[in-house]
Structure formats: structure tokens, C-alpha cells
Amino acid sequence: MSLDQVVLFEESLSLAEMVSNSSIAIAYRESKNILEQDTEAQNMIARFAQMKEKYDEVQRFxxxxxxxxxxSTEIRKFKRELDxxxxxxxxxxxERELEKLLMECSRIIADSVSEQIKVPTGNPFFDESSCSGGCGSGGSCGCA
Known part of the structure; x- marks a missing residue:
């Protein structure tokens, strides 16, 4: 490992620590702990998981x-109740706030290397363009 790689590794650890100690990450962990302690919410999540299995089975046919x-109607109603x-x-x-922060960090890092680097977000609403090719829809989404 070269000296440049060691420095880069240390900088990335520093960035990870800053993100982990950010108010956004702390709020995420706190809300996760609160959710995990809420019996009603956990029961609802478990019930939704059971309903999802039934829904997936129905979707096969x-x-x-x-x-x-x-x-289909039951799961949509319960999903709304869950939300x-x-x-x-x-x-x-x-969770969305933390995801946004991580995407912004990824975008800054990628752009510092080259603006041509694509940063996958997994969510088309956060991507700068709706499609960058390879969507498999034959261009019907408006991509080139």
C-alpha cells in the first residue's frame, strides 16, 4: 500500500466518522431505537410482513x-396505516434524510474525480436525469 493510499484510507475513515457523528445520523439511530422499542409498531411491521408474503403469492398468478x-386492497390499506x-x-x-446525506457525499466525491462518474442512488427521483441509458425500455422513458 502506497503512502497516497494510506492517506486516502485515513481520510475516508475521517469522513465516515463525521457522517456517523452528524445530527442526521444520530437522529436516524434514535428514531430506529424508538421504533424498535414500540410494541405496537413492531406488531404492525410483523403483520405487514405476513401480508406481504400472501401478496407475493397472489402476485404469482x-x-x-x-x-x-x-x-391487493388489504395490503394497500394496511400499508397506508403503517405509513x-x-x-x-x-x-x-x-432514513430519507440520512440517505440524502450519503448520496450528497457520494456525489461530491464522484464529481471531485470526474463529472462523468455516475453515482447510483437506487431512486430515480434523486437522479439528475430520469435515465442514463440501459433502462431496457427501448427509449420510451425518454433516455437516449
Whole structure:
């Protein structure tokens, strides 16, 4: 390992520590702990996981499954209920904030090397363009 690589490694550890000690990361960990301690929320999450398994089974057959509409409606209603649970909503908000911070760090690092470097976000709403090719839709999304 060269001296440059050692310095780079130390700088990356320093950046990781700064992110980990940021108010955003602390808020994320606190909201996660609160969520994990909330029995009602944990029961709802477990119930949603069970419903998701049933939903995935129904999706294998699509509209031809006799319970397709019932299961699809139930899971959408329960997902909405889950999203409006106070502690779950707080956790999701903190999670999005941390994700945004990490994406910004990744973008800054990538741009410092070259603006041509693509930083995958996994979320098209955070990408600068909706598609950079390779979407497999044949250009129907507007990509070139």
C-alpha cells in the first residue's frame, strides 16, 4: 500500500466518522431505537410482513388468483396505516434524510474525480436525469 493510499484510507475513515457523528445520523439511530422499542409498531411491521408474503403469492398468478383483489386492497390499506403510524413515519423521514446525506457525499466525491462518474442512488427521483441509458425500455422513458 502506497503512502497516497494510506492517506486516502485515513481520510475516508475521517469522513465516515463525521457522517456517523452528524445530527442526521444520530437522529436516524434514535428514531430506529424508538421504533424498535414500540410494541405496537413492531406488531404492525410483523403483520405487514405476513401480508406481504400472501401478496407475493397472489402476485404469482396475478388477476387470475381468486383472492387477488381482496389481498391487493388489504395490503394497500394496511400499508397506508403503517405509513401514518407516528414512529414509523418519523423513522422513514430520518432514513430519507440520512440517505440524502450519503448520496450528497457520494456525489461530491464522484464529481471531485470526474463529472462523468455516475453515482447510483437506487431512486430515480434523486437522479439528475430520469435515465442514463440501459433502462431496457427501448427509449420510451425518454433516455437516449
Amino acid at each position: 396475478g388477476r387470475y388468483h381468486p383472492d387477488y383483489h381482496t389481498v 401514518f403510524h407516528e414512529k414509523i413515519a418519523q423513522f422513514k423521514k430520518a
